[in-house]
Amino acid sequence: MISQAAIYRGDKTFTLEQKQVVAPGPGEVQIKVAYCGICGTDLHIYLGHMDKRVGFERTIGHEMSGTVSALGDGVSGFTIDQPIVVRPLDHCGDCPACRAGHEHICHNLKFIGIDTEGAFQEYWNVPVHTLHALPDGLDLSHAALIEPLAVACHDVDRGRVAKDEDVLVIGGGPIGLLVALVARHAGGNVIISEISENRLAYAAKLGFKTINPKTEDAADQANALTGGKGADVVFEVSGTQPGVDLMTAAASTRGRIVMVAIHASKPAIDMFQFFWRELELFGARVYRPEDYDRAMKLLSEGVVDCNSFITDIKPLADIQGAFEALTGNPSAIKSMIKISGETA
Ligand SMILES: [Zn+2]
Ligand SMILES: [Zn+2]
Structure with a gap:
């Protein structure tokens, strides 16, 4: 054959x-x-x-x-x-x-x-x-x-997104969008930050609040959209220095940051914010078998x-x-x- x-x-x-x-x-x-x-x-x-x-x-x-x-x-x-x-x-x-x-x-x-x-x-x-x-x-x-959705399930699990928490997803490509969908399914109020107009339009069509860092101050906007407190959970999916700057600037007191993106070079991270707001940082890489099971379930449910x-x-x-x-x-x-x- x-x-x-x-x-x-x-x-x-x-x-x-x-x-x-x-x-x-x-x-x-x-x-x-x-x-x-x-x-x-x-x-x-x-x-x-x-x-x-x-x-x-x-x-x-x-x-x-x-x-x-x-x-x-x-x-x-x-x-x-x-x-x-x-x-x-x-x-x-x-x-x-x-x-x-x-x-x-x-x-x-x-x-x-x-x-x-x-x-x-x-x-x-x-x-x-x-x-x-x-x-x-x-x-x-x-x-x-299912494979990229399992990535998103693992990321959201690492971030422990709970009902009614404010969630900021930095980067609205395929993985960012899936993270946003899974985080919303977990009960989060999700905002997506993205610079591509097409992706922003798709994110808005899916019902997400959006921020465009090209046309507005993303940290100010994230704070405004969360009643001035910042996001309880931030997913860095952009793999860019401005994304890394935003993740600390837009995180709430004791906010959790999940590093999803693969950063090819070492970004500069505002460590002071980790001290000042007692932030937590989580790495997230691929998926466990149970993330696959969950992704299959969510896909079947039409998430x-x-x-x-x-x-x-x-x-x-x-x-x-x-x-x-x-x-x-x-x-x-x-x-x-x-x-x-x-x-x-
Ligand atoms: Zn892949
Ligand atoms: Zn081994």
């Missing part, structure tokens, strides 16, 4: 290649991939920012959905054609983090689809421990949002309006065009690649 695979070759280039399908090894499951979303990390790879880590012969992709197509030796609990999603983390089981029960931040963590082969291909073998069975009736294109959130779906043959279209596209929220299955 032959499988189509997109391979990242460096220099903003994917090639489409035919590969012989490999049977799943012991403890592995072979997945027929249905959809795979394009993550911000995938864009970084495409732009060449992660060449040292990824190399030039990798199939990337991890925001996927699909069905089980073959079981390796020793695998039980799943059946052929069963719809699933993959939690793309492979841990060592033997480091201090794993031994303490924090496998998702294993010291030797392999991110499947970055450090190993990913889902922009028709047939994909993964360890069985990464699988989550999908509930009945979930559209597979919608299910490909995300998938039809407006997914702004386009292109076939695997157009993956190059899909990535090109995303660079500098101000209107896209989530772009998806349809890998296999009937055409909609």
Whole structure:
């Protein structure tokens, strides 16, 4: 059997290649991939920012959905054609983090689809421990949002958002919007700070209060929108210095700040505010299995309006065009690649 695979070759280039399908090894499951979303990390790879880590012969992709197509030796609990999603983390089981029960931040963590082969291909073998069975009736294109939604569930859990708390999300891209939706579901009054007019318009359409730091003083506005006290929980999702400045300026007394963004360089942080207001800072990285369970539940409940959130779906043959279209596209929220299955 032959499988189509997109391979990242460096220099903003994917090639489409035919590969012989490999049977799943012991403890592995072979997945027929249905959809795979394009993550911000995938864009970084495409732009060449992660060449040292990824190399030039990798199939990337991890925001996927699909069905089980073959079981390796020793695998039980799943059946052929069963719809699933993959939690793309492979841990060592033997480091201090794993031994303490924090496998998702294993010291030797392999991110499947970055450090190993990913889902922009028709047939994909993964360890069985990464699988989550999908509930009945979930559209597979919608299910490909579970991975980023699980990120948001983990972030909101780390921030301990409680009912009626004021929440500020700094950065209104796909992850910021999902954090806002999950925080609102947890009972928070959510404000989104974002500089793109298109994203602001979408955030407003979803019913969020918005701040545009380009046209107003964001800290003043955040304080005004929270009765002068600041946000009880702040999520830094922008990965920018102005975002880091805002997170301390807009946090309430004893406010919690959750660092979601990956900051490539060390930002300057106003430590005085941590002293002055007894702030707390939480790191949040990927997700635990229970965040996946929660994301599946929230998606089934309709917490995300998938039809407006997914702004386009292109076939695997157009993956190059899909990535090109995303660079500098101000209107896209989530772009998806349809890998296999009937055409909609
Ligand atoms: Zn992702
Ligand atoms: Zn480990």
